[in-house]
Amino acid sequence: MLSKEERILGWYKIPKSSRILLIATTLVVIFLTPNLAEGYESTWNKIEIDSTDDYNAAVIDSNGDAWIFGDNGIIIHGEKMTNWSIVNSPIDEDILTAYSNEYMIAAAGENGTVIYKEIGSNEWFEKSADIQARINSIAINDMNEIIIVTDFGGIQILREEEWLEINSLTSENLYDITFEENRGLISGSSGLILGSEDNGLTWEIRETPGIISESEIVSIGFYKANRAYAITSNGQILKSTQEALTTTVGYSWTIKEIESENYTTSLNVNLTALEILSTTKILLAGDNGYVALSKDGGNIVTPQLLPDGFENQKINDIAMENAFRGIIVGNNGNVFYTENGGEDEPVGFEVIDLSNFSEFVDFTKDNLWEGLKSTIKIVIFGILLGFFLGIILAMCKTAPTTLKQMIESDLEKTLVLFWLAIPTSILFTRDSGIGLGIFTFLTIIGITILLDYYINKNNTDSEGFLGILIPNNHRNKVIRLLGLSLLIGMPISEEWGFDGGAELIYSALNDFHDFQLGSDTPKLSAQLGYIFAPIGDPSAFFRLIIGIGLTYLGILFLTVNGSFSKKTLFAGKLFVVVILWSIILTELFVDFNINNFEFSITNLMKYLLILGLGLFMTRKIIPAFSWTGVELKKYNITIDPWSLRPLNSLATLYTDFFRNTPLLVQFMFIHFGVQLGKHIQNIGIDVTDDLTMISSHLGPLDSLFSPMIDYVSESLFGPGKRSYLSAIFALGLNSAAYQCETIRGAIAAIPSGQMEAGRSIGLTYMGTMRLIILPQAIRICIPPLGNEMVNLVLNSSLASVIAYTELTRQGKLVVAITFQIFWTWGMVMIAYFVVTWTLALLLRRLEEKTRIPGLGISGGN
Amino acid sequence: MEDEVLIIENLEKIYSGGVHAVRGVSFKVRKGESVAIIGSSGSGKSTVLRCINRLIEPTLGVIKLNGEVINNPLANVNEIRAKIGMVFQSFELFSHLKVLENITLGLRHVRGMNKEEAEKIALEVLERVDMLDRIDAYPGNLSGGQKQRVAIARSLAMHPEVILFDEPTSALDPELIGSVLQTIRGLADEGMTMVIVTHEINFARDVADRIIYMDKGIIAEEGPSDIIENPKTERLKEFLSAMDDE
Ligand SMILES: Nc1ncnc2c1ncn2[C@@H]1O[C@H](COP(=O)(O)OP(=O)(O)OP(=O)(O)O)[C@@H](O)[C@H]1O
C-alpha cells in the first residue's frame, strides 16, 4: 500500500488551509440545504365549465354532489363532482351565499333573493325575503328553517312559509351564519360574534379579543360540536374551544398567534373563505389566489399552489366533502377540484396502494429521507457545537488560573476584565437585554485577548497587558481599589453608573422577596418555594450570582496584603454548628404549641429524625464542646480563598446544570421557554436587512449579492426554521456538557510531565495545551466521544417534541397518513441504525488511524 | 562576576502541604561548568531544579540567570524557560510526535522558525546524540536510552544557556545507562553549562567540575569532584558508603 505522501491524489496533498476551507464549505452547504425537496405542483385541478361568470358560493350536499352559485343567478351542478352542468335557475339576481344540510340546499343573494331545493329533487323554489338589501349569508337550522343575515344587524328566519324578523341586538353588518345542531353563530363587523342556543330564535353577543375590534369577521364555522374557527378580512384567525363542561364551543374566542408568521396575529391577506376539515385542520382562501392549509389549528399556515396560469385568481368560497376531496370557486368561472386537501405534492406523484409494501416504501421513502437529512443536519451541527464548547469547557475546568495567579501575574489583564468588560456588559444588559450584554462582553474579551496576543506574541504568560506594567510598589493599592469598586460599583450617575456586588445582592433578594413565595414563619420548610425564584425573575437571579461573585472578590481584594495566604476563621466550625442548630430548632419549635400538638407516631418520628440528623452531622464537635480560648482554636476553619478558580467554577456550574436536567425538558425550555430559535431568527433577520441595505449600495454587485443573501437568510432564518435552530442549540449545549467531562477526563489522564516538558521548552500554557496535551487527549477520548456522538444521534429524536421534522417526527406523520405502524417504525429504526452504525464504524477507523504507534495496549500491533 | 550563568541565593521551598523541602540553598554555576547535585532521596534536589526553571515557585530566595532575577511574578517565564533546558527522569517525550517533530516543535513554535530551518537544527542535534537513524520513529517505539538521548537533543536544540538534568539515568536499565552518560559527557567536553542531579557517583566524579551534596533541604557539603574521595562531613561519608553498598 502506498503511504500518505506517495499517493498522487489524496487528502494530504491538499494544503492544510485549503483542507480547512473545503471542510468549512461542505458544512456551510449542508447547513444551508433546504429541508424539503423543491419542485411541487398544485393538486387543485381546473374544472372546465362553459361559463365565465364570477362564482360566489359553493356547497357539497349529502349525496356528494357539488353546487356552485354565482352572478346572474347561475347554478352549476357537479354530479359526484365529476359531471358538471349548468342547471336552470329560477332567478337572475347574483347569488352570494349558499348552505346545505342533510335535507336541503339553500342559496341567497342580492335584493333579498332566496332559493332552495330538497336533496333528491331537481327543482329549485324561490322564497325571497321582502327586503331590498343583499343577503350576506344563509344557513339552515336543526329544524330545517332557513335563516339569513344582512348588513345593519338584519336577521330573518323562514318559519311556516313566513319571513320573521329576529332581534340581533346590534346594528353592525352581519357577514356569516352557521349552525351545528341547535347552536348557531353569526359573525360581523367590528369583531362581532353572536351566538344562539335555540335554533336561531334569540341571539346574544359573545366575547371576542380586543385586538379584532376593528376587524370584519367574514366567515365563521364549527367542526362538529367541539371546535369553531373564524377569520377576518385582515387575515386573522380566531379559535374557540369548549372552555368548561358547562359552556359550549363558541363562547370564548382567542386569536391565533401564527407561528409561520413569526407569531404575529395576521396572515397579511384579505381572507374571504374558511372551511373546517377537522378539529385542527382548516382551509383558508383569500384575494390574489390565496389558498392555504393549516393542519394544526392555524399555528403553521402553508399557502398552496394554484394551477399554472391561475395563480392570482380571486377565490370566493371553499366546499369540501371531507378532509381531502372538494372544490374552491372564484371569479371568472374558476372552479378547482382536489382529492388531496389541496396540499402541494412533489412532482411525479401517483395513486398508490399503501397496503402494498413496495408501494408503501415508494410513497414514504421521500418523507423518511427528508427526515433523515434533517436529523443528520442537526446532529452534525450539534456535535460540532458540542465538541468546541466541550473543549473550551474542559480547558476552563483544567485551567490552573487561580485568583492568586490572576492577581499576582495577570493583574493588568484582570483590571481590563473587571474595569472594562464587566461594566460594559452589565450596562448593556440593563439597557437592551441580556443577549446584547453577553455578546458585548464576549466581543470585548475576544478583542483584548487577540490584541494582547498579537502585540506580545510569545510572551502571553506575563509582562503585563499590551506591554503596560503596574509597578511593584503600587500593585497592592491598585488591587484594593479594584476590590472597593467591585463592592460598591461605580456610582457615576443614574444612567451610566453600575452597581457593585453589595447593591446587586440586595436588589436581587428584594425582588425575590416581592414574590412572597414563602410564608411568614422563618422556618426553612416554609421558604422552599424560593427555589423557583430564578424562573420568576431570571435577571434578578443573574444579579444575585454576579453580586455574590463580585462581593467575594471585592472583600478578598480589599484585604489583600501581598501574601495571598490562607485565611483562618476563628472557631468557624462552631459557627457552622450554631447556624445548623438554629435552623433545626426553628424548624421544630417555632410556632410550636404543646396544646394542639398531635402525638402521633409520624409526628414524633419526624421530630426525632430531624434531631437525630442534626446530632449525627455535628457528632464530632458537640462532645468536645468547651468554652476555653485554647479549645476553641481546635474549631478554626482554614480556607484558601485565593485558590478559587473562577473559570473552573463557571464551567462546573454549566456542566452540572445540563447533566442534571432531562434533555427532553431542555428541548422544550430552550425552544418554547427561552425561544432561542426565535431570538436567533430575529437577530438573523435584522442582520439580513442590514446586509441587504449594504448590498443595495454596491451597484452592479447587488444583483450578485442580494439573491445570495436572500437564499442564505431564507434557508437559515426563514419561516419554520426556529425549531431547526433551537434543536441544534439544545443538542449542542447538552452534548457540550457531556463531551466536556469526557475531554476533561482525557486531559487529566495525560501525565503531568508532558505539561512540564512543554513548558520547559518555553511554550506557553495554551501553546502546550494546543500542541501537546489536546492532541494526545483527543486521541484518548475518541472512543468515549464516539459513544457520545451515537447518543447524540439517538437523542436527536427528542427534537420531534419541538416540531422539528426530523426522522422520528416524519415517522409520526407517515403513520398518521398511512396507518402502517409496523412498517413505518421499522423503517425509521433501520434508518437510525444505519446512521449510527456508519458513524461508529467511521469512528473506529478514525481511532485506528490516529493511534500512536507504541503507545497503549490495543490488542493489535 | 561576568561568567556566572546561574546564581541561586537563599532558596527556600515550602510545599502547600507544609513540607519544608528546601531550607536556604545558595550556589553559583559558571559558564561552561558542570555541577552535579547528589544526595539521598527526598533531600530536595528535584525541588531545587524545578525552582530554577520555575516549574514551581520558590517560597523565598533569589534566582538569577545571567544576572537577571527570574523569580518574580513579572518576569516572562516562557522566555526564561526557553533559555533553560530541562531533561526529566521519565523522558517526557511528546508521544504523538515523531522524533524529528519532537525536536522541531519548540524551534517552530517558540523560536518562530520555519519548517526547513527547524529541521536543519534538529538534524544537527540528533547527530550530536547519535539518533539520526531513528528520526521517523515514534517515542513509543524507542528504547529508554534512545528516548533520553532524544530528550537531551530536544533541550539542546533550543540553544539553552544551561541544561538541568533531573536523574537522567534512573529510569534506565543498567546496560542503557552508558549511552546516555556518554552523551552527557560529550556535552560537558563541548563546554555546555549543566546542573546534573544524579545517583551515579562515579559519573558525577568523572564529569562534574563541582559537586554539591544536599541533605534534608540544605547543602551539606560542596566542593570539587575530589570530595567524593575525601568527604569532609560525616553525613556525606555515610551517604557515600550507603551508595557503595548497593
Ligand atoms: N508537589 C509536592 N508537594 C508536596 N511535597 C512535595 C512535592 N514534591 C516533593 N515534595 C516533598 O519535598 C521533599 C523533597 O522532594 P524532592 O523531589 O525535591 O526530593 P529529591 O531530592 O529529588 O528526591 P529523589 O532523589 O527521590 O528524587 C520530599 O519530602 C517530597 O516528599
Ligand SMILES: [Mg+2]
Ligand atoms: Mg528527584
